[in-house]
Amino acid sequence: MSEQSKPFLYVVVCAAGGADGVGRLVTAARERGWEVGVIATPQGLGFIDEGAVEALTGRPVRSAWRAPGEPRPFPPADAIAVAPATFNTVNKWAAGIADTLAVATLCEAYGAGVPTAVLPSVSPALAAHPAYRQSIERLRGMGVLVGGGSGPFRWEEALELLAGAGLPVTGPRRGSGERGSGAPG
Numbered sequence: 001m002s003e004q005s006k007p008f009l010y011v012v013v014c015a016a017g018g019a020d021g022v023g024r025l026v027t028a029a030r031e032r033g034w035e036v037g038v039i040a041t042p043q044g045l046g047f048i049d050e051g052a053v054e055a056l057t058g059r060p061v062r063s064a065w066r067a068p069g070e071p072r073p074f075p076p077a078d079a080i081a082v083a084p085a086t087f088n089t090v091n092k093w094a095a096g097i098a099d100t101l102a103v104a105t106l107c108e109a110y111g112a113g114v115p116t117a118v119l120p121s122v123s124p125a126l127a128a129h130p131a132y133r134q135s136i137e138r139l140r141g142m143g144v145l146v147g148g149g150s151g152p153f154r155w156e157e158a159l160e161l162l163a164g165a166g167l168p169v170t171g172p173r174r175g176s177g178e179r180g181s182g183a184p185g
């Protein structure tokens with residue numbers, strides 16, 4: 001299979017403890033046949049080893065919007081894994097507050113029909129907030145695959161959720177006309 005024919009996974013990484021392990025998700029995804037691009041929240045950038053992630057994906061880590069007229073740095077997404085997802089990003093995503101490239105990408109993924117899995121990393125005290133519970137409920141209603149439970153955080157769970165939805169789908173990647181742009185930035 002040529003590199004071009006591989007399905008493309010966006011990994012959205014937020015500013016949560018443990019985010020520095022995102023290379024594990026990238027590696028596991030690549031082993032399962034995905035090509036991967038990482039989008040970090042601006043705060044999340046400080047939680048990862050950008051150079052190490054770029055070495056794994058072969059692409060720049062994105063965090064800011066491209067300049068007008070610049071080509072889109074990533075191909076359209078066939079699926080998105082959000083891990084780890086913070087309280088902040090989950091609530092903004094559900095509310096449609098697209099003030100970072102990461103959240104804007106997630107907001108657009110709904111309309112574009114891009115399958116999305118999320119692994120929240122949120123303390124019990126924050127998770128008890130009524131806004132958070134409503135956000136998770138709204139995301140589930142949007143078709144988002146929500147993982148992360150009471151057990152230890154498992155990066156691979158994001159891929160298992162997508163696999164349960166029949167992904168990755170091998171063969172030529174869908175064109176942007178079928179999937180939406182996949183990236184507002």
Ligand SMILES: Cc1cc2nc3c(=O)[nH]c(=O)nc-3n(C[C@H](O)[C@H](O)[C@H](O)COP(=O)(O)O)c2cc1C
Binds near residue numbers: 043100121
């Ligand atoms: C060391 C450290 C660990 C953090 N871990 C978490 C976490 O696990 N979950 C969470 O929701 N916020 C966590 N935060 C707070 C977020 O970083 C903060 O809310 C940030 O604004 C989230 O930005 P983002 O959602 O754009 O990534 C942590 C902050 C620090 C300094």
